[in-house]
Structures are given as structure tokens and as C-alpha cells.
Amino acid sequence: MGLRRPSAARRPPLPGTDPGEAAAGAARIGNRALALWIVLLTVLIVLLDAFTGNDLPLIPLTVVLPALASVFCTVRQTTAVAVWVTLVVVASRIASTGPFWDVVFLIGFTALASALGVVACAARIRHAVEMARLRSAVVALQRQILRPLPVTTRQVCAHGLYEPMEEDRFVGGDIYEVVESPHGTRVIIGDVQGKGLPAIGAGFAALGAFREAAVREPELTAVADAVEAAVVRHNAFSAETGETERFVTALLLGFDGSDRVQAVNCGHLPPRLLHDGAASVVALHRTSVPLGMADLSSEPRAVEWLSFPPGSALMVFTDGVTEARDATGVFYPFDERLGEWVGRGPDQVLHALQADLQSFSGGVRRDDVAVLVLCRPPGGEEAALPHGSTATGGRGE
Missing domain, CATH: 3.60.40.10 (PPM-type phosphatase domain)
Structure with a gap:
């Protein structure tokens, strides 16, 4: 069996990196598991959208995926999910027969929501790293007191x-x-x-x-x-x-x-x-x-x-x-x-x-x-x- 490359969540921190900061910025879900769940949820939403037709379009629900990823994943993973969702929406709407400006609005809304998910993920990790640094400083202070x-x-x-x-x-x-x-x-x-x-x-x-x-x-x-x-x-x-x-x-x-x-x-x-x-x-x-x-x-x-x-x-x-x-x-x-x-x-x-x-x-x-x-x-x-x-x-x- 060949060696498997560890995911970002399991990689050891680089030399000189604080373990608390590394843990704060690490993903809570592996790349393979994330890809599997994103594909399954996307397929489910696309099938439901095809089943309901133009009367009840469900493809906009895919914007939830970057928001969920921003809570559990790294910035790189969240960016990948955001790009994936945007491509899925673009591909599904290009083939649709809806009004042009409705298609443009949906694509623009999806891109904006996905970008906000990436920004939220970056802000979450930045805050977590700051808290990890503060916690490490408090631990060091405790050992002196x-x-x-x-x-x-x-x-x-x-x-x-x-x-x-x-x-x-x-x-x-x-x-x-x-x-x-x-x-x-x-x-x-x-x-x-x-x-x-x-x-x-x-x-x-x-x-x-x-x-x-x-x-x-x-x-x-x-x-x-x-x-x-x-x-x-x-x-x-x-x-x-x-x-x-x-x-x-x-x-x-x-x-x-x-x-x-x-x-x-x-x-x-x-x-x-x-x-x-x-x-x-x-x-x-x-x-x-x-x-x-x-x-x-x-x-x-x-x-x-x-x-x-x-x-x-x-x-x-x-x-x-x-x-x-x-x-x-x-x-x-x-x-x-x-x-x-x-x-x-x-x-x-x-x-x-x-x-x-x-x-x-x-x-x-x-x-x-x-x-x-x-x-x-x-x-x-x-x-x-x-x-x-x-x-x-x-x-x-």
C-alpha cells in the first residue's frame, strides 16, 4: 500500500509554530471527507432543482455550502467550496431558459455569498489564532505565578x-x-x-x-x-x-x-x-x-x-x-x-x-x-x- 499524504488537519506544525495557533487554524474535516459531502449535497440540490423545475428553483440553496465550510474548514478549503458552488450555479443557469437578468442576478448573488463565506472563514481563523496566542501567553504567565x-x-x-x-x-x-x-x-x-x-x-x-x-x-x-x-x-x-x-x-x-x-x-x-x-x-x-x-x-x-x-x-x-x-x-x-x-x-x-x-x-x-x-x-x-x-x-x- 502506498503512503498517503496527510491532510492539512493532520499535518504536524512547522518548526517554530505555536501548537495552539496551528490547532486554531487547522481544519476540522479532512479534504476527502469534505469533497465527498460537498459533492453529495450538490448532487442532491441539483436533482431537487431539476425535479421542481422553474416553479421552485432550489439551486440558490448551494450558497449555504460555503457558509457551512467557513465554520469547520480552512480558508483554502472554503475557497475551493466557494469556487465549486459558483461553477455549479453558472453551469446550471447557462443551460436554463430563464430571463437573462435573473440568471445574471443569481450568478452574481452566488459569487458574492461565496466570497463572504471565504472572508468569514478567514476572520474566524484569525480570531482563533489570536485567542490561541493569548492562551499561550496566559499559560506562560501562570507558570511564572x-x-x-x-x-x-x-x-x-x-x-x-x-x-x-x-x-x-x-x-x-x-x-x-x-x-x-x-x-x-x-x-x-x-x-x-x-x-x-x-x-x-x-x-x-x-x-x-x-x-x-x-x-x-x-x-x-x-x-x-x-x-x-x-x-x-x-x-x-x-x-x-x-x-x-x-x-x-x-x-x-x-x-x-x-x-x-x-x-x-x-x-x-x-x-x-x-x-x-x-x-x-x-x-x-x-x-x-x-x-x-x-x-x-x-x-x-x-x-x-x-x-x-x-x-x-x-x-x-x-x-x-x-x-x-x-x-x-x-x-x-x-x-x-x-x-x-x-x-x-x-x-x-x-x-x-x-x-x-x-x-x-x-x-x-x-x-x-x-x-x-x-x-x-x-x-x-x-x-x-x-x-x-x-x-x-x-x-x-
Whole structure:
């Protein structure tokens, strides 16, 4: 059997071509399938036109074909369909006995409609390519704002789930980061007040400060103070430009490889400890004000120590999980559901949580969702939650 030349829809993109742009401009139907359908529809219309005669001419219906092609095909394919339809109309009308100006009008109308189909196809593809470029830029920006998961350091393996409230966005108001430093692994998860691009700006300011301070500062409270200062500076700039000032609830954790974890809580939700087949709430007794609001409190931020026994895992999350609701307004039973998944691997827990949240809320998102499962990586292999389950190594996003 001879080699078959691939159609435009299946040809690999040229070197240096963005895959998103290539996909946006690709045809949704192959050349052979298109030719077959166009010929069949043309034959059907011509036969019906011959059957009805001059009383009900149906040949003008062929102008629909370029319009349909403009939705699913490339510019080249649409142009071919337009030329084909024009030739069919010209050939059918030349042999007719109708009035001369009626024939000229029909041919002119067909040519104009076919040309408009080609123009519409070109505009569709141009718009699709522009959206593909924008989407690629957003993906690149997301990778600078939020690190792809999972992340493994010497002290911890972080698996995660991230879902912005708006499906067409890659980044929302929730933030997270995992940084390996000379002082151990530092982790932050936070929720910026508000939604939209201004919230993303505040989150980016907090993340940038955390990444730098996590490596520089030996004390976790100093890391929190550095992030606090960054949020305050961002709010000062926002006030000058007329934007709303924002605060960030956050939980900072420090892992040093021992059976205890440092925590600085800035108005965030307490984590869950997954250990011995049970999920329990980790009580935080030294909670301070959110980042950006330190001036409202006279007490400095303080560290407290959390238990992190071997074989356990810590789950940290934002309120997009606990405040999810069903159609009747009932809150999501997070702790009850989490207890059913403790024996699974990190990614399996995250996948189960994602599917269950989707089912419980009916697909309606009222807030961003960010979840991290933090395990101890044994022997360079990915950590497993209790009962010896192993992780799948996938990425939850």
C-alpha cells in the first residue's frame, strides 16, 4: 500500500509554530471527507432543482455550502467550496431558459455569498489564532505565578489541585508556593481578598516576596513579615491608582525533615492531618491577622509547631473547598468526605476531591479552589498516604 499524504488537519506544525495557533487554524474535516459531502449535497440540490423545475428553483440553496465550510474548514478549503458552488450555479443557469437578468442576478448573488463565506472563514481563523496566542501567553504567565505540581524537595513532596473560579482563566485569587531553602522547605498557601486581575496582582506580589524571603530569612516569622511588607507596598500602589486595597489570608509552613512542622497562620484555615487511617483538624492556637493588615494588631506574628509523624500527610487548602455549596445552599461536608479517602495516594485523594466537589456543587464554582497534600518523600520515591498506597505522580490542576 502506498503512503498517503496527510491532510492539512493532520499535518504536524512547522518548526517554530505555536501548537495552539496551528490547532486554531487547522481544519476540522479532512479534504476527502469534505469533497465527498460537498459533492453529495450538490448532487442532491441539483436533482431537487431539476425535479421542481422553474416553479421552485432550489439551486440558490448551494450558497449555504460555503457558509457551512467557513465554520469547520480552512480558508483554502472554503475557497475551493466557494469556487465549486459558483461553477455549479453558472453551469446550471447557462443551460436554463430563464430571463437573462435573473440568471445574471443569481450568478452574481452566488459569487458574492461565496466570497463572504471565504472572508468569514478567514476572520474566524484569525480570531482563533489570536485567542490561541493569548492562551499561550496566559499559560506562560501562570507558570511564572504558580509552580506546576507536584514539587519534590528533600523534606517534602507537594501534590496539588488548583481550579480558578472562572474556567477560561488559568490563575485566580488563590496562591501557593513550595521553596527549598538552606533553612528547610517553606510552603505558603493563601487566598487574596476579592476576584479578578487586581486580586491576581496582589497574589503575585505576595508570591514574589515569599520566594525571595523563604531562601533569605532563617526564621519563618521573618518570611511572613517580608510578605506582609510586599502586600502593604502593593496596596499603597493600588491606592495611588484608584484600585481597592486587599489583604491575603495565608498559612506558612516550614519543614526541616523532623516530626514537627513550623506554622505561621495569617488568618487562614487550619490544615488537616492524614494519619493512621483518619483525617483530623490541626488546631492552630496562635492565629494572627491576614497579610496586609498587621497595623491593625499589636501582637507580632508567632510560630507554633504542628505534629508531622512518619507516614502522615498534611492537607492545606483555601475556602473554595469548605464553602462550596449544593443547589440548596448546603455547605460541602469536607471533613466527612476526606475521612473516606485517607487510605489513598495523594493524587487519588485530589482526584476524588475534585470529582466530588464538581458533583456536589453541580459544576457551579463560587470561589477559587487550591489544595496541597504535603507528604514526606521516602527514599527519593514519591510519598504515599497511610496504608501504603502509592502516588500516581500526576499533576492536579
